[in-house]
Amino acid sequence: MSDTPLHLGVSLDGAGRHPAAWREPGARPDELFTAGYWADLVAEAEHGLLDLVTIDDSLGLQSADPFAADDRVDQVRGRLDASMLAARIAPLTAHIGILPTVVVTHTEPFHVSTTIATIDYVSSGRAGVQVRVAARPDDAALLGRRTFPADRDALLRELFDEAADAVEVIRRLWDSWEDDAIVRDGATGRFVDRERLHYIDFEGPRFSVRGPSITPRPPQGQPVVAALAHRAEPFALVGTSCDIGFVTPRDAADARGIVAAIREAQAGAGREAETVHVWADLTVVLDDDAAAARDRLARLDATDPCTDDARVVAGTPAELADLLVELGEAGLTGFRLRPAVLPDDLRHITRGLVPELQRRGLFRTAYEATTLRGHLGLPRPADRYATADTAGSHS
Amino acid sequence: MSRRQMHLAAHFPGVNNTTVWSEPESGSQIEFASFAHMARTAERAKFDFIFLAEGLRLREQNGAIYDLDVVGRPDNATILAAVAAVTDRLGLAATISSTFNEPYEVARRLASIDHLSGGRAAWNVVTSWDKFTGENFRRGGYLAQGDRYLRAKQFLDTVMTLVDSWRGDEIVADKATGEFLRDAGAGRFDVAVDQFDIRGRFSVPRSPQGRPVVLQAGDSDEGREFAAASADAIFTRHGSLEAGQAFYTDVKRRLAAYGRSEDQLKILPATTFALGDTQAEAEERGRRIRRQQVSGQTALRFLEQVWNRDLSHLDPDGPLPEIDPLVVDADSPRVSQGRAADRMYRDPLATAKEWRERAAAGNLSIRDLMTEVTSRQSFVGTPLGIAEQMERFVEQRASDGFILVPHITPGGLDDFADRVVPILQERGSFRADYTGTTLRDHLGLAPLDARSVV
Ligand SMILES: Cc1cc2nc3c(=O)[nH]c(=O)nc-3n(C[C@H](O)[C@H](O)[C@H](O)COP(=O)(O)O)c2cc1C
Numbered sequence: 001m002s003d004t005p006l007h008l009g010v011s012l013d014g015a016g017r018h019p020a021a022w023r024e025p026g027a028r029p030d031e032l033f034t035a036g037y038w039a040d041l042v043a044e045a046e047h048g049l050l051d052l053v054t055i056d057d058s059l060g061l062q063s064a065d066p067f068a069a070d071d072r073v074d075q076v077r078g079r080l081d082a083s084m085l086a087a088r089i090a091p092l093t094a095h096i097g098i099l100p101t102v103v104v105t106h107t108e109p110f111h112v113s114t115t116i117a118t119i120d121y122v123s124s125g126r127a128g129v130q131v132r133v134a135a136r137p138d139d140a141a142l143l144g145r146r147t148f149p150a151d152r153d154a155l156l157r158e159l160f161d162e163a164a165d166a167v168e169v170i171r172r173l174w175d176s177w178e179d180d181a182i183v184r185d186g187a188t189g190r191f192v193d194r195e196r197l198h199y200i201d202f203e204g205p206r207f208s209v210r211g212p213s214i215t216p217r218p219p220q221g222q223p224v225v226a227a228l229a230h231r232a233e234p235f236a237l238v239g240t241s242c243d244i245g246f247v248t249p250r251d252a253a254d255a256r257g258i259v260a261a262i263r264e265a266q267a268g269a270g271r272e273a274e275t276v277h278v279w280a281d282l283t284v285v286l287d288d289d290a291a292a293a294r295d296r297l298a299r300l301d302a303t304d305p306c307t308d309d310a311r312v313v314a315g316t317p318a319e320l321a322d323l324l325v326e327l328g329e330a331g332l333t334g335f336r337l338r339p340a341v342l343p344d345d346l347r348h349i350t351r352g353l354v355p356e357l358q359r360r361g362l363f364r365t366a367y368e369a370t371t372l373r374g375h376l377g378l379p380r381p382a383d384r385y386a387t388a389d390t391a392g393s394h395s
Numbered sequence: 396m397s398r399r400q401m402h403l404a405a406h407f408p409g410v411n412n413t414t415v416w417s418e419p420e421s422g423s424q425i426e427f428a429s430f431a432h433m434a435r436t437a438e439r440a441k442f443d444f445i446f447l448a449e450g451l452r453l454r455e456q457n458g459a460i461y462d463l464d465v466v467g468r469p470d471n472a473t474i475l476a477a478v479a480a481v482t483d484r485l486g487l488a489a490t491i492s493s494t495f496n497e498p499y500e501v502a503r504r505l506a507s508i509d510h511l512s513g514g515r516a517a518w519n520v521v522t523s524w525d526k527f528t529g530e531n532f533r534r535g536g537y538l539a540q541g542d543r544y545l546r547a548k549q550f551l552d553t554v555m556t557l558v559d560s561w562r563g564d565e566i567v568a569d570k571a572t573g574e575f576l577r578d579a580g581a582g583r584f585d586v587a588v589d590q591f592d593i594r595g596r597f598s599v600p601r602s603p604q605g606r607p608v609v610l611q612a613g614d615s616d617e618g619r620e621f622a623a624a625s626a627d628a629i630f631t632r633h634g635s636l637e638a639g640q641a642f643y644t645d646v647k648r649r650l651a652a653y654g655r656s657e658d659q660l661k662i663l664p665a666t667t668f669a670l671g672d673t674q675a676e677a678e679e680r681g682r683r684i685r686r687q688q689v690s691g692q693t694a695l696r697f698l699e700q701v702w703n704r705d706l707s708h709l710d711p712d713g714p715l716p717e718i719d720p721l722v723v724d725a726d727s728p729r730v731s732q733g734r735a736a737d738r739m740y741r742d743p744l745a746t747a748k749e750w751r752e753r754a755a756a757g758n759l760s761i762r763d764l765m766t767e768v769t770s771r772q773s774f775v776g777t778p779l780g781i782a783e784q785m786e787r788f789v790e791q792r793a794s795d796g797f798i799l800v801p802h803i804t805p806g807g808l809d810d811f812a813d814r815v816v817p818i819l820q821e822r823g824s825f826r827a828d829y830t831g832t833t834l835r836d837h838l839g840l841a842p843l844d845a846r847s848v849v
Contacts, residue, residue: 022568022575029568029575033600035479035511059499061582061596069596073576078566078600081507087476088511091427107500110451110531111470118469122427122477142499144593145534182467186417189692192467194460197453210530212453212460216425216467303573 006324006362007277007334007376008354009097010045010346012038013056014076017283017338019064020303022076024341033080035088041343042089045096048350049364051375052097054130054226054246054336057082059103059139064307069138075304083115090123097372099128099226105159106134106143109169110209117174120218125371128224130246131167131237133159160233165204167225167241172200174222175383176212198385220373221380228281230309232261239265243378244277246336248310255280255330275378279334280327281310282320285341286348290316300340310338317352321360398824401789402628402661402796402838403816404444404488405437408804410454411734412769413667414465415687415802422805424465429805430474431481436805440812441826443837444486444517445478446610446630446798447471451495452528454733456696457705461731463693465804472504479512486834488517488610493550494524494543495532498591501550502557505607506599514603514833518554519610519630522547522618527732539726544617549590551625555606560584563601605843608834610663623649627840628661630798634773639664639793659841666773666797670810674776681775684802685766694765700731701743701750711762715754720747773797778814785815786824 015022015029022029031037038055045053061077063070082100090098098119102112112129120127135155140146149155178196185193200211226244229235238245239262247262249255259278266276283306287293297314306312313320324335337353339345357363369375407430408414415421423429434445449471454461471489478487487508491501501518509516524538538546565581567574582596611618611626622629623646633639639662647657669684671677689697691711699706703721720743723729754764774781788794801807819825831837 023570023573025570027570029570030566033510033602058598061598071579073579074573075575077576077581078561079598080510081503081599083473084476084504084507084511087473088480091431091477091480106497108495108532111496111500114470115473118473118477121425121469122474124427138595142593142595143497144591145497177467184416184421189690190462191416191465192460192462194462197460207533208530209532210452214451214453214468215470 004328005364006328006357007051007279008349008357008363009050009052009054009279009334009336010349011054011056011281011336011338012041012342013338014062014079014342016340016342016345017308018285018300018304018306018340019075020300020306021341023303024300024344026344027341029076032076033078038085038089039092041346042093042096042098044343044346044350046093048354049367050096050350050354051334052099052128052224052372054099055082055085055101057101057103059106059134059142060136067136069136083119086119086127087122090119090126093123093126095126095367095370097126097128097224097375098123099130099224101130101132103134104131104163104166106140106146109166109207110173110213112166113170113173113213114215116170116223117213117215117218120220120223125219125373127218127220128226128243128372129170130226130228131163132228133163135159156231156233160237162204162206163227164237164241165202165206167237169200169202169207169209171222171225172202172384173209173211173213174218175385176200177216178383178386179217179221182216217383220371221383222373224372224376224378229262235261236265238262238276238278239271240269242276243376244279246279246281248281249327249330249332250311252327252330255327255332259331275376277333277376278331279336280332281336281338282323283308283310283312283338283340284320284345284349285312285314286317286320286345286352288316288352290319297340306340312340317348317356320353321356321362324357325360325362398786398822399789401785401819401825402663403440403442403825404446404486404663404796404798405433405442405808406446406448406665406798406800407433408465408801408807409448410450410465410468412464412688412693413800413802414804415684416465417687418803420803420806424804425467425469427474427477430478432805433808434478434482434485436808436812438482438485440808440816441829442485443796444488444515444834445475446488446519447475447490449490449492449521450733451492451523452531452733454731455527456699456731457707461696463690463696472508475516476508476511479508479515484515484829484832484837486515486517486608486837487512488519488608490519490521490612492523493520493547494522494538495528495534498550498553498557499593499597502554502597503599505554506558506602509602509604509607510599514835516602516604517608517610517834519612520547520551520626521612525732527728544621546590548621548625549588551609553586553588553591553593556584556586557597558599558602558606560597561599561601563605566600604833604835608838608840619646620649622646622660623655624653626660627838628663631662631664633664633793634771636788636791636793639788640791643792643794658839661795661838663796663798664773664794665800667800667802668774668781668811669772670781670814671777674780677775677777677780681772685771688802689762689766689769691762694762696731697765697769698761700734701746703730703743705730709761712760715751715761715764720744778818781815782818782822782824785819786822789824
C-alpha cells in the first residue's frame with residue numbers, strides 16, 4: 001500500500017466539525033453566510049492540492065439531536081444551500097473538486113441532475129454530489145408532501161432504495177444527451193441531432209421521469225457521486241450507485257469489514273471493473289505539538305462535547321499520517337478529513353499533513369489532472385445511450 | 396430637462412428562433428464563459444439585471460424533439476450563483492416555476508443567492524403547468540387552468556413567509572458568552588393553506604435584500620392581477636407603443652386596490668433590436684436577421700403551432716393551406732408541446748382568417764407571412780434613433796424600461812452596451828453608474844418594511 005498515493009478531501013461545514021469550533025479565536029462565525037468565507041476555505045484546500053471539498057447541507061436547521069429538531073442557541077444555526085455555494089465558489093478555483101451535499105428524499109431528481117451538471121459546467125469538470133437521505137419527520141414537515149412509517153428500519157430501507165433510484169435518474173439524465181448531440185448543421189437547419197437525445201423513461205415507486213435532461217451532457221460525462229455510509233443500506237447504495245463512499249470505521253479491522261461489505265455490493269451490481277473509492281471520514285484536531293492538539297480537543301469538548309459519528313483524532317500531522325497509512329492497509333483508498341475548527345485545522349491539513357505525506361511519497365506534489373474524475377483516477381465514461389452508430393460518428 | 400429614468404435588463408439568449416445559431420459569431424449557449432461574457436457586458440453598461448428564462452422539458456413538435464432552435468440550458472439558480480462570482484452589482488433574475496418546485500427549496504435557493512451576491516437575487520415566477528413537463532417530476536404537473544395562479548399566489552406568499560421568518564438580528568455569534576442565536580425560535584414558520592401544509596424552521600438567515608425581487612411573466616387577467624398584488628416587475632411581450640400603453644394603463648390601475656403606488660411595479664417588455672450606422676443599414680440588417688430567424692422549416696413549424704396539425708408536407712414558399720386549424724380544448728395535447736407560447740393564439744380560427752387576408756393582400760408565401768407576424772425587431776435604427784425610440788416608450792408610459800433580447804450568444808449585447816447606452820446616459824435617461832448595491836436599489840423599490848413584513 002505504501003507506494004499507492006492516497007486521496008484526500010475535506011468536509012466543510014459552518015465553523016468546523018466541532019460544535020464549539022465557532023468560539024475559537026480564529027473562527028469567523030459572523031461570516032458564515034458570506035461568499036468570502038467559503039472562497040477562502042476552498043482556496044486553502046486547493047493550495048493543499050486536495051482532491052475535493054464537500055460542503056455539508058441538510059433541509060432543515062442544524063440540530064444537536066440526530067433524530068429531531070432542537071432549540072439550542074449556543075451552536076451554529078443556519079446554513080446556505082450547498083449547491084448555490086458550490087456554484088458561487090467554482091469559478092474562483094481551477095483544480096479542486098467540489099461536492100455539495102444534496103438531499104434526495106423529497107426533492108426532484110431532475111433538478112438535482114441539472115444542478116450538478118451546471119456546477120460541472122461552471123467548474124469545467126470538477127463537480128460531484130454527496131447524496132443523502134432526510135429521515136427526520138421534522139424535515140418531511142418542511143416540504144409537507146409525505147408522512148413516514150413509524151418503524152425506523154423500514155423507513156431507512158425505503159429511503160435508501162429511493163436514493164438509489166434518484167441516483168439512477170440523475171445519472172441517466174446526465175447521459176441523455178450524447179456528447180455530440182449539438183450539431184449546428186447549417187445544411188439541414190438542425191441545431192441538435194434528436195437521434196442523440198434520449199428519453200430515460202425511469203419508473204419507480206416514488207417517481208417516474210421521462211427525460212431527456214434540459215442540460216447537455218456535463219464536461220465529465222458523469223460527475224462524481226458520493227455518499228456517507230454507516231450501515232448496510234448505504235453500503236449497498238455506495239456499491240451499486242456511487243463513485244466514493246465516505247465511511248466511519250473505528251479502526252483498521254472495522255475498516256476491513258466495511259470495505260468488504262461495499263465490495264460485495266459492488267460485485268453484486270456487476271461493477272467489479274469500475275473504481276469505487278472507499279474513504280474513511282476522520283474528524284481532526286491538529287497541532288505541531290501533540291500535547292497542544294490534545295489539550296485543544298479537551299478544551300473544545302469542555303465547552304461543548306463533540307458526539308461525532310466519525311473517529312476523532314487529535315495529534316500532530318505526522319501522527320495522523322501514520323494513522324492514514326495504517327488504515328490505508330485495510331483497503332481504504334483515501335480519507336475525508338473533517339477539520340474540527342475552521343480555518344485552523346484546515347491549515348494544519350494543507351500546510352502540515354500534506355507536506356508530511358508528500359515527504360513520504362504518498363501524496364501528489366502538483367495537480368496532474370484537470371477534472372475531479374481525473375484526480376480520482378476515474379476515466380471519462382462512455383455514454384450509456386450511445387450506439388456504435390452514433391458514438392464516434394463525429395470523429 | 397431631467398428625463399424619466401428607464402430600467403434595462405439583459406435576457407440571456409433563449410431556446411427559440413430569436414437566437415440565431417448559424418452565424419460565425421454564434422457561441423456556446425451552455426459554457427459558463429458565455430454567461431460570464433453577457434453578464435459582464437450588462438454590468439459594464441450598468442444594467443439592472445440579467446434574466447434567464449426556463450423550460451423544464453425539451454420542446455416537441457409532431458411527436459419528436461424540436462431540433463431547429465438552440466436547445467440545452469443550465470439550471471437557472473445554479474448558473475446565477477456562479478455569475479455572482481464574476482459580477483459585483485448586476486441583479487440576477489432566475490425564472491423558476493411555481494409548479495415543479497416546493498416553496499421551501501425555492502426560498503432556500505433564492506435566499507442563498509441573495510447572500511452570495513450581496514443582495515442581487517430576483518425570481519421570475521412562472522406558472523407553467525402542463526402534464527407534458529410534469530412527466531419529468533415527482534409531483535407530475537397537472538393543474539387546472541384556474542388553479543395555477545392560486546398555487547402561484549400561495550407559493551409566492553409561502554416563500555415570502557419563509558424568508559421573513561428571520562428578522563435579521565438573531566445571530567449574535569458572541570464567542571465570549573457562547574450565545575450564537577439571540578432567539579431560539581429564529582426561522583420558525585407554520586403555513587396551512589390549500590396548496591401547502593408545512594411547518595418547522597427555515598434554515599437560511601435573513602439575506603441582504605430580505606426578500607428577492609419578484610418578477611412575473613404571464614398575460615391573462617389573472618396573471619396581471621397576480622402581478623399587481625405581488626410582483627416588483629412584469630416581463631411582457633407587448634411590442635408596439637399603443638399595445639404597451641394599453642397594458643401599462645391596465646396593470647398600473649390595478650395597483651391601488653393592493654395599497655401599492657404605480658412606481659412599485661415596473662413594466663419591462665421583451666425587446667429586440669437591429670442597430671446600424673444609418674437607418675437604411677439598420678433596416679437591411681433587421682431584414683437579414685429576420686430571414687435567419689425564420690427559415691422555411693421554422694415557418695412551417697410556426698404555422699403548425701397555430702394550425703395544430705402536421706403541415707410538414709407544405710412548401711414554405713407556397714401559399715397557406717386551405718384546411719382550417721384544428722381547435723382543441725385548452726387541456727388537450729397539441730401538435731407542439733412545451734412552449735409557453737402554445738397558448739398565445741387563443742383563437743386560432745380568427746388568427747387563420749387574419750393571416751389569410753394578410754397573405755392575400757400582400758401575395759405572401761408561408762415564410763414571408765411568418766417572417767412578418769413573428770419576431771419583428773422592436774427597435775430598428777441608429778444608436779441615436781434607438782435611444783430616442785426607447786425614451787419615447789418610457790416617457791409616453793408604454794413601459795418603465797426594457798428586457799433586451801439579443802439574437803447572438805454571447806456577444807449580442809456588446810454593440811448595444813457600447814453604442815446605445817452611452818447616448819442614453821448622456822441624455823440623462825439611464826444611470827451613468829450604480830448608486831446602490833442591491834437590485835432593489837437599482838429598481839428604486841420601496842424599502843421592505845413599507846410592505847407586509849411581519
Ligand atoms: C414574457 C413572458 C415570458 C415567459 N417566460 C416563461 C419562461 O421562461 N418559462 C416558463 O415556464 N413560462 C414562461 N412564461 C409563461 C407564463 O409563466 C405563463 O405560464 C403563461 O404566460 C400563461 O399564463 P397567462 O395565462 O397568465 O398568460 C412566460 C410568459 C410571458 C408572457
